[in-house]
Every structure is written in structure tokens, then in C-alpha cells.
Amino acid sequence: MQTDCRNCPFKTIATSMLSECSLDQLSNNHLELKLKKGESIIKQGTYSTNVVFLRTGLAKIHIAGPYTEQIVKMVNAPSYLGLPTTFGSKINQYSVTAVSDAEVCYIDLEVFQNILDENKEFTREIIQEFCKNELESFNRCANRTQKLIRGNMADAILDFADKIFKSDSFTLPLSQTEFANLVDTSRESVSRVLAEFDKDGIIKVNGRQIDILNKKSLILVSQNG
Amino acid sequence: MQTDCRNCPFKTIATSMLSECSLDQLSNNHLELKLKKGESIIKQGTYSTNVVFLRTGLAKIHIAGPYTEQIVKMVNAPSYLGLPTTFGSKINQYSVTAVSDAEVCYIDLEVFQNILDENKEFTREIIQEFCKNELESFNRCANRTQKLIRGNMADAILDFADKIFKSDSFTLPLSQTEFANLVDTSRESVSRVLAEFDKDGIIKVNGRQIDILNKKSLILVSQNG
DNA sequence: TATAGATTGTGATGCATATCACAAAATAAT
DNA sequence: ATTATTTTGTGATATGCATCACAATCTATA
Structure with a gap:
């Protein structure tokens, strides 16, 4: 199902900075899916070359720890999912699961990379996002363990x-x-x-x-x- | 002290992808420092607009947890330091300290941002780095707590x-x-x-x-x- | 509406590890 | 060299929380 990303009312700050051209490229190269609560969005151990955009809904990021599954964090829409695991390796290194009904868009990594290359502002925002996540990650870990x-x-x-x-x-x-x-x-x-x-x-x-x-x-x- | 970054033998993969022009820009806009073991590279709570390149040596990234200081991870050269905290906020959100003698280059954030804007390959590598770090972060935290x-x-x-x-x-x-x-x-x-x-x-x-x-x-x- | 499966509440017990308390080494400073 | 300071070793004790066990709900599904 292809919808026009230009009119998508659920853009992130980053996405709102895309050129018309890049938005069209997104429109033509994404797969939109409606998921029900409990359905898997990204599955650890699975092959994937897609970045995911969580359009609506709430999801949990979880990872298989040495003994039990750990929920790393909760993410609510709008947000990109799976950037770290998709850029880093073709095999997913963690899972993401919808905890409410949700709408997601699967975007091919090549397309996403191309959009990064062509949109400086977008790239800046995505990098900002990475930085924020890494800081949060440090703090969350320190808190949890102490x-x-x-x-x-x-x-x-x-x-x-x-x-x-x-x-x-x-x-x-x-x-x-x-x-x-x-x-x-x-x-x-x-x-x-x-x-x-x-x-x-x-x-x-x-x-x-x-x-x-x-x-x-x-x-x-x-x-x- | 300004040295020519073109001939720097300690480049990261990312840095080796920079254009001559960007390398010159780096050369003219960085401050090189020799640090002794134990000296502070980045100090939490302090104002800063610099990204740091760890040219040689070994450093620890540490953060003030709710009760005790937590060493987040060890980083050895060559590597960029402080990207998350410098992009994310003007106040450093964590500390980095040399645990061996080290050489570091301080690069102004604006210059670094400009170099990102002008070098797609460099940006890709830096993003790869962010992804790798975030994945490592997830795993480290799951391991530590379990x-x-x-x-x-x-x-x-x-x-x-x-x-x-x-x-x-x-x-x-x-x-x-x-x-x-x-x-x-x-x-x-x-x-x-x-x-x-x-x-x-x-x-x-x-x-x-x-x-x-x-x-x-x-x-x-x-x-x- | 009945029945099976998942989720939650709560006591009793055990265990990993923090904390406390010093002594002994090892480094640094005078 | 001598003293002060930081670092390390090791026992005894305390405690936060996991685990076990089982009853009580609540929720799906036939």
C-alpha cells in the first residue's frame, strides 16, 4: 500500500525537513502496514534491510539478554525504529514489538541512505536523535544498575x-x-x-x-x- | 598548535574519507594537546562546543550515576569522543578522562558539522559508528544487569x-x-x-x-x- | 457459559553481594 | 629516607531481592 508521504500528518521533525523530491522517493518506496497489539515489527536474529517508521502507536524495543529478555525502552510514534540494527548489520540485533495497535512504514535501507545523502538538515536531525539516544542509554544504564x-x-x-x-x-x-x-x-x-x-x-x-x-x-x- | 591533518598517521576510517579541502579545514581549526595519564578530556557539567578526536592513548567515559560514578566504557585511539554530548547539549553530559598518556585534538562543533555536511562518506561512517555504539550499549546494559x-x-x-x-x-x-x-x-x-x-x-x-x-x-x- | 491458559497476589526461604572494619602493601609527597 | 596517602586483601555481618510455591483472578476461546 503506497500513500503520499507529503501529506502524512505523522512526520517527525527530521522528516518535515525533506525535499519534495525525497518525499516522493519515500512515497514510492515504502510499505505501509497496520499492526495489532502484540505483533512483531522487528525480530532479533532475522535478516532485514529495512528501516521502520512508526507512524502511530506504541512499541517496545527488547533484546535477548544472557538469561532473560530485557525491554530496553518504550518508543512512541512518530519515530524511526531499527536504525542501529539495520545500519549496523543485516541481521537484526534486537526486537521491536507493538504494544498497542500501530501503523508502520517499512523503508528500504538504500532508499533511506540515499535520502540521508541528499538532505543535510534531515541528516542533522537524525544524528541529533542518535546523540540523544546514546545519552539516554548511558543514564538509563547507570540508573538501572545503581x-x-x-x-x-x-x-x-x-x-x-x-x-x-x-x-x-x-x-x-x-x-x-x-x-x-x-x-x-x-x-x-x-x-x-x-x-x-x-x-x-x-x-x-x-x-x-x-x-x-x-x-x-x-x-x-x-x-x- | 596546528599540524597538517592530511599527514596525520592516526586517522579513523571516517577521517580517511575526507576531501582534501575538508582536511585543510580541519588542519586550520583544531587544537592539539598532549595529556598525561589522569587528565580530564571532557568534564561533565562543563560548557563546551568542541568535539574531541582521541589521536593516541586510552580513555574512560564515565558518568555520575545516582549514587556512584559509573565508567560507561573504555575507548582507545583513534576515535572521536563527545559527539553525543556535544551535539546534544552545550553542557557536557558525561566525562572523559585519559587513563594513559594521550594526544587529543579539539575541533569546534561548527567546523565538524560543516565537514559532515560536505562529506557524505564521512557522514555514513560516523552514523555507522553511532549505530555500533547504540547496539553495544544495549548489550552491555543487558549483560551488566543480568x-x-x-x-x-x-x-x-x-x-x-x-x-x-x-x-x-x-x-x-x-x-x-x-x-x-x-x-x-x-x-x-x-x-x-x-x-x-x-x-x-x-x-x-x-x-x-x-x-x-x-x-x-x-x-x-x-x-x- | 464453561474451561483452559495467562496473569496477579503474597508468604517463606535462600543467596549473592554490599557494607563495615581493619591490616598490609604500595605509591606519592615532603 | 620518612611520612602521608592511596590502594589492596580478607574476614564477619547485614540486606535487598530472587526464587519457590501455591492460591486467586482475570481473559481468551471453544
């Missing part, structure tokens, strides 16, 4: 509220097992800490529905455990 | 041997405290595990001199703890 579970859980909840849903009330798009993989802990601990936060009046938990009641406390927990 | 100390220590030792020194005999360029910050553990544990590995005949430890005696065992420990 903070106690309560701190990491608080971080994750704040992240969902501020970065993903932009609201202090939301329904977790992950099971407790997945949530555990995101904050590097066990499923049981997730359950316990969520109950603790609820008992302390910091959040209200109702199934997967989470309402932040006392954000200041939550930030304090994030800082001190 | 593996036990012995596994992470084994990884670090193998990394020094294979990636940094390209030899199974080397002297650690870090104190045990720093080594602990690299593998996310305590100084005491580093001491103990090093003694264990020695006792088991996997490595020979003599002060900071390390000789890998049984690489297969070391790899096994890396995989299974």
Missing part, C-alpha cells in the same frame, strides 16, 4: 506518565512480567512494589490502570528509593 | 584483552575501585574475584599485571558465571 527496585519502578512510572502518555493517569501497556523486564527485576517484586506504592497513597492501582496521586512523593522515591 | 559479578568481571577482562590491548597479557589501566565502577560492583568484590580467578588458574594476577592463562575457562565464566 538504584533499588522502588527507585527504578518510580522512574518507569514517571516515564510512562511524562514521556509516553503525557498524563498522570494511564493504563500500563505491559504485563507485570514485561514491566519486570523493563526495570530489571522479578515479576513478584513488581507486584509487591506496586501494592506498596498504592498503600502509601503515591499511586492508585486498579488492574493495569495507574493514577499518580502524589507526584512529589513518586519523584522522591525515584531519587532515594 | 550477569553475576564473576561473569561481568570475565567480560571486562576479555574486553581489555581483545578490544583494547589486543593481547592476553596487559596491565590494567584502572584501580580496583575504578574497575568496580566499570563492572557495577564493589571494590572488595573486584579484589576477591580477581583472587578467585587467579586461584582457579584462569588468570595470573600480579599487582595490576594480568595474564590470561586459560581463555576458554574465562569465556565459560563470562557465559555462566
